[in-house]
Amino acid sequence: MKIDIIGAGALGLLLAGKLISAGSEVRLWCRSEQQCRELASSGLTVSYEDGGEAISVKGDRFSAEPVSKYTQRQLADPGEVTLLTVKQTVLHHELPEILRPLQDRNLTMICFQNGCGHIELLQELLPESSLWVAVTTEAAKRKTLTEVIHAGKGEICIGKSSHSLHHNESNAQDWDRGSVISFAEALAAAGFNASLSKEVDTIIYRKLLINAVINPLTAIWRVPNGGLLASPERVQIMKELYTEAVQTYDACGITYEKHVWEAILEVCRATSGNISSMLADVLASRETEIRWINGSIVNMGLQHGAQVPLHRWICGLVEGMTVRER
Ligand code: PAF
Numbered sequence: 001m002k003i004d005i006i007g008a009g010a011l012g013l014l015l016a017g018k019l020i021s022a023g024s025e026v027r028l029w030c031r032s033e034q035q036c037r038e039l040a041s042s043g044l045t046v047s048y049e050d051g052g053e054a055i056s057v058k059g060d061r062f063s064a065e066p067v068s069k070y071t072q073r074q075l076a077d078p079g080e081v082t083l084l085t086v087k088q089t090v091l092h093h094e095l096p097e098i099l100r101p102l103q104d105r106n107l108t109m110i111c112f113q114n115g116c117g118h119i120e121l122l123q124e125l126l127p128e129s130s131l132w133v134a135v136t137t138e139a140a141k142r143k144t145l146t147e148v149i150h151a152g153k154g155e156i157c158i159g160k161s162s163h164s165l166h167h168n169e170s171n172a173q174d175w176d177r178g179s180v181i182s183f184a185e186a187l188a189a190a191g192f193n194a195s196l197s198k199e200v201d202t203i204i205y206r207k208l209l210i211n212a213v214i215n216p217l218t219a220i221w222r223v224p225n226g227g228l229l230a231s232p233e234r235v236q237i238m239k240e241l242y243t244e245a246v247q248t249y250d251a252c253g254i255t256y257e258k259h260v261w262e263a264i265l266e267v268c269r270a271t272s273g274n275i276s277s278m279l280a281d282v283l284a285s286r287e288t289e290i291r292w293i294n295g296s297i298v299n300m301g302l303q304h305g306a307q308v309p310l311h312r313w314i315c316g317l318v319e320g321m322t323v324r325e326r
Helices: 010-021 033-042 067-076 088-093 095-102 118-125 177-189 200-221 225-229 232-252 260-270 277-283 294-304 309-321
Strands: 002-006 025-030 044-048 055-057 063-066 081-084 108-111 130-136 139-142 147-152 156-159 194-196
Touching (some): 002 010, 002 067, 010 025, 010 139, 010 147, 010 177, 025 033, 025 067, 033 044, 063 067, 067 095, 081 177, 088 118, 108 118, 108 177, 118 130, 156 177, 156 200, 177 194, 200 225, 200 232, 200 260, 225 232, 225 260, 232 260, 232 294, 232 309, 277 309, 294 309
Parallel strands (some): 002 025, 002 081, 044 147, 108 130
Antiparallel strands (some): 044 055, 130 156, 139 147
């Protein structure tokens, strides 16, 4: 099947490399011309930290073009599914202009972002398209513009978020369910542990809790994930952020899995040496996703009368870390 991937960061390259080597037709849409050139000349490599055999795909087995050309190509020669593997920052700042001309099209988009808020934006931009959400625990680190390290095997769960359903639409009426099933099969053929779920909202909100505790604190303290467990004082602050977030969920009527607190501690232990995506952004002086992670908890609290002082503070602190002096 023909798969478009917008975003050639760590996750985009990982998905592309493994899907291409399993026989899928992939078009990769990159933000820089330099990356397109390097991918065309050097191909794409997925390597493993544990020394497993790397996957290398030559540049003539896929196309890599600047994302600015996505719209034109999509109009002339549509792919079956488009994966969005850019960060929230890029999605909100750069993609609206690129996607708007496709507002009459019936695209199938699968969104891999952390946090909340992107589905609402995409619904406005692409009212005729079908928006799916993918939540993944795959861990990947981009080493160069053409090489990604698969740092930890996880799962990919795909579903329709209640935010992406139109008023009278139900899961059973999705016109493109067949394409998404074929995509999940392509993922499985490429060695991913992928499934379709009707409970994707629960998984989204679980991941939001994990990100809302781990990401900002690792960014503020500049520690890898395991560093959060270094002292009881740090764990106490994590617990306070967590408690405020679940109280907000309760006020909003959001259901979440029990034992998420234990899961957060386990993620810190299992990924103890990893740099969180938010700390990586701060270290590279890039805008972070704080607005769509802790900021979405603040918005939920404000809308449903829950007190969210800690999440408001943390948003202000992390935003201040990457503000450039004018
Ligand atoms: O955003 C991230 O970096 C990850 O989702 C996680 C596991 C919360 C921290 O590394």
